[in-house]
Amino acid sequence: MRKLVPVATCTTATPGLGLHCSSYSRRGVRMTATAEFNIHTIDTGFGGVQFDAAYLVVQAQRAALIDCGTSLSVPQMLAAVQAAGLSPAQVEWLILTHVHLDHAGGAGALLRHLPHAQVLVHPRGAPHLVDPTRLIAGATAVYGEADMARNYGIIEPVPAERVVAADEGHAVMLGERVLRIIETPGHARHHLCVWDARSRSWFTGDTFGLSYRQLDSARGAFILPTSSPVQFEPEAMLQSIARLMDAAPQAMYLTHYGRVTSPEPLAQALDEQIHAMTDIALGCAQRPDRHRCMVAALTALYLERARQHGCRLDDAAVERLLATDIELNAQGLGCWLDRAARTG
Template sequence: MAIQGIFTIDTGFVRPRFDAAYLVVQDGHGAFIDCGTNHSVPALLKALAEADLSASQVDWLILTHVHLDHAGGAGELMAQLPNARLVVHPRGARHMIDPSQLWAGAMAVYGEEVMEKAYGRLRPVPQARVVEAPDGHVVDLHGRSLRCIDTPGHAKHHMALYDSRANVCFTGDTFGLSYREFDTDNGPFILPTTTPVQFDPDALHDSINRLLKLKPAAMYLTHFGRVEDVERLAIKLHEMIDAMVDVARHNADATDRHAQLTQGLTELYAARTAKHGWRGDRDELLHWLGTDIELNAQGLGVWLDRERG
């Protein structure tokens, strides 16, 4: 079901309700925001059909950033969209034109077998179809303005989109993660993502505040879906960023630093979800957040090393 012309698409990456892309429809024209992986392309094309659009009616694919769960399928999707152009932060454009560095970096972490299975081979996007979007750039979707907002903190090449007609933001990873499995009577639970390698807590605080000043009615997160009550969630995000930084600094000199960071984040999330009214046990917490805990611990470690120079 669409809200103000916005369709939420489950890309199917990792598990249901983990990774979203969005389709914005205006007067017979469409724009995708993020796209998941190569394996997500059939779901995106199916969403087009459900919105009564053809592939030729898509004007734009807009990427919040080029991490592979958001942008890995960009080249494959663009090959199916004959009239679309790809919009990306200036720092990310070269990686869409030549994704070899993205592939090499991810493969060094995960290995080729996992990369092939999880993402598929990255397909380049022709340079002529790539539009670099500096801060304030406006994407015109048949008279509907989608404004690009530079939002570093999760990544230096991150931007969010502000849809003034719907008064909502598409936030990528800037406004954190909020999985529906943790919803309670107190609303959504939210936490920041500090995945490697460009986490910057000060920049992330500033980016969250910048989005909040727009007074949006809702945020559309890649992980996962539409959330409202944005002022409360922003307060929780700020608190959690500081708490995660405290965990990192407390364990900065530990000989088994990564293990301690992982344990510290697990304890932090267990305490905060319980306070939020979630009644799952530790095994269930790790089922839903285990991957995020591992990646967040890695990212905090990289941040600690960079802080030390």
């Protein structure tokens, strides 16, 4: 069973970055099979099996990693490189969708094993890779030192000379293969997504929601948005999703979890749920039990969506699977309400 997180306040995050407040027990790990277009899906092991993915893109004996999990994920990342028939010296890029710890916490530790790799990150995230003091302090304030060590390991700095700050339009070349960067705020203001024209796919980080294989049905993948603390901005997220869809993608590579196809109905489902979630938040805003109200309403929303999707799990199993995400989404919606109240 996944471990529920402590309730985060909107003041514990790193300023300007937000905090992905996920504190899961680390379980068994594995690397999944090679997918199409020389894109390898790596199970980082964070959160259990098939919860947290990173990706290895290979072209002309050159490689880029997209996200990397935590410092405890370094063995899995290196094993994926080896399984692809490459040496660590052939990895040229580590591209980070954003610097939340389940995506980028292992960057410093991994870079020690990749002698030629540079790290590409949004300009707002770059300083926090070089000096992760604020990231560590913010996460430790939520989880405590023991949980930090158990779930994230040691967060090492990245040498400044190996960091490339990249924003809208930046491109990475792997031989003739182009990986193009766009800015996709909504989950975090420093969030990037990566377009691979060869596969006509996006690497979406947390922008295109969460999709767990246990909830797949004959209709395909089940998806839900993530509004986790503290920078959830629904309008920006909707605009970012629309930008992704403007490219007419054939697939999306999600951090949580894996490759999903037929993105059009998934984008529609995300749009509907983001509007429903903000309606829930506004409906609970004046309640003295605001957080509990949102948790109950989000639970009802996702259970109904799962039933409509034809998920094989019963309601109790779906609720257990999504318990942490429901908690985090309620926290993030609370932060959104508080921010709106402060700014008028």
